[in-house]
Amino acid sequence: MADHSMRQPADVDGGPILLVDDDPDDVELTLRALRRGRVLNPVIRTWDPDTALRVLRGEEGTNPRRPAISLVLLDLHLPGVGGWGLLAALQDDPQLRGVPVVVVSGSCSEAERIQCEQHGALAFLEKPLDVSKLLGVIGDLAEAGLYLVRLAA
Numbered sequence: 001m002a003d004h005s006m007r008q009p010a011d012v013d014g015g016p017i018l019l020v021d022d023d024p025d026d027v028e029l030t031l032r033a034l035r036r037g038r039v040l041n042p043v044i045r046t047w048d049p050d051t052a053l054r055v056l057r058g059e060e061g062t063n064p065r066r067p068a069i070s071l072v073l074l075d076l077h078l079p080g081v082g083g084w085g086l087l088a089a090l091q092d093d094p095q096l097r098g099v100p101v102v103v104v105s106g107s108c109s110e111a112e113r114i115q116c117e118q119h120g121a122l123a124f125l126e127k128p129l130d131v132s133k134l135l136g137v138i139g140d141l142a143e144a145g146l147y148l149v150r151l152a153a
Contacts, residue, residue, distance in 0.1 A: 014041040015070040020052045020086065021045075021104070022078050026127055030073060030104065033129035037138065041070055049078055049086035056096055071141070072101045075127075076108060076116075087119040102137055104129060 017034070021027050027045060034043065046052045056069055072090075076083035083103065090096045103116045106127040113124045123137045 015068050016042045016044050018052060018055060018069045018072045019043050019045045020047075020049065020072060020078065020083070021075040022047045023075070026075065026104075026106070029128045033131050033134050036131045037135050039138065044069075047078075049081050049083065049089070052086055053089055056090075056099060057093075069099060072099055073104050074101055074121075076103055076105045076112070084115075084119070087116070087121065091120050100141060 017039070019027060019030055021030065031043060044055055046055060052072070052074075056072075074083050074086060078086075081089075083105075087101065087103075090099055090101065097120070101121045102123045102125060103113075103121045104125045104127055105112075108116075108124065108126075116124055122141065125133055125137060
């Protein structure tokens with residue numbers, strides 16, 4: 001089993017997590033799961049894919065001195081182009097193609113999970129977020145060289 005203790009080099013400053021979800025209750029549950037998992041990265045919340053794209057491109061709500069987005073937590077069922085549209089836009093943009101995305105959804109079929117992976121999502125988590133599963137994904141991301149900052153146990 002992987003070690004999910006999130007050991008991180010002292011000189012690495014984890015960038016913000018972009019949480020893209022339009023349901024305030026789900027947002028609160030996700031933030032609570034991140035706190036319970038002792039993830040210290042700042043969280044930028046957006047309610048729609050268009051705003052999320054502007055944040056990812058540095059066009060809205062970002063400080064030029066702030067590190068790039070470390071992770072996107074994406075709900076698939078959003079207004080407008082939805083989460084699928086955001087995944088497609090990330091894949092189509094060479095500057096954003098490498099941004100790590102974890103899909104978080106309350107309802108998704110196995111076919112949709114496979115489509116998420118084919119569209120570049122690194123993982124899929126069901127709502128409400130289970131802290132142990134979230135920590136498992138964070139540990140897997142750390143093993144791949146993507147660091148989130150966690151408070152030591």
